[in-house]
Amino acid sequence: MKYFSSKLFLAVLMALGTCAVGAQEFKIGIVNIDRIFREANSAKAAQAKLEQEFGKREKELGDLGTQLKTLADKFEREAPTLSESQRATRQKQVVDQDRDFQRKRREFQEDLNARKNEELQQVIERANKVVKTVAETEKYDLVLQEAVYASPKHDITDKVIKALNAAK
Template sequence: MKSLSRRLPLALVVALAFAAPVQAQEFKAGFVNTDRIFREASSAKAAQAKLEQEFSRREKELVDQGNALKSATEKFEREAPTMAESQRVQRQRQLVDQDRDFQRKRREFQEDLGARKNEELSQVLERANRVVKQVAEAEKYDVILQEAVYINPKHDITDKVIKAMNGPGGNGAK
């Protein structure tokens, strides 16, 4: 009995000795800040510029229409006390109709802008994910996270990804 109990701990020690090198392999994790990519990558900046160009005319029209509505409302408020009742009611209806039209156009603008922004950012994110995968494979990462409550800055590879996206052949442009 004693010999079996002495062998068991020795067998356990030998098994642990062989298992230790397997456990000692380093688990390599990285982190990518997608918000920074959306702000700093050249493809993200190009997408933002494209959206601004695409929507600037409509935005200016909305601002002009809003200013005209505000001026008309102020003018009505100044002149309303001296107007005839029927004229006051008619102008009030016109202002309500103009405001309804303005709100509808503003809502449509926001919806269109949001949809286009999502389209453009999804393309940037697809490119970023391709580059992240390339970096992960090249540098033998086990996992790359895009969201975390806390991350040690030494694991942040965002600069590498942005540099690769902005560099030649980094899929930075369409």
């Protein structure tokens, strides 16, 4: 029995020693993808590209909204003095323009969201490649993109942003 106890004790000590050594070597990194979207040059360039691409349409949509509001305000002011047929005609005109405006605004938003997703996906792909390179170079065992809490000593976002900005 004593022989069995000493072997069990030795096995437990070896297991604990292995766990302790393994725990010391395990290296974790955390990446904040939101910061990458805000601070990386490639993300800023993607945002500028989208603004350039959709700026004109957004301005036209704003102008159309202003025209619609002016038309609706004018109709409200003049409605009491208009004949029934004129009132119906003008009301139909306001409703038709409003429907057209809503349709154009919805199409604009859908197009913008689709393009934004495309651009952000490209930024994410580049960032993931850089994260992998940093992880391999600095011998990280695990890199996470989302965490409820992470100690700042594990945050490698700055390294990733620097590497992203350096790569073209």
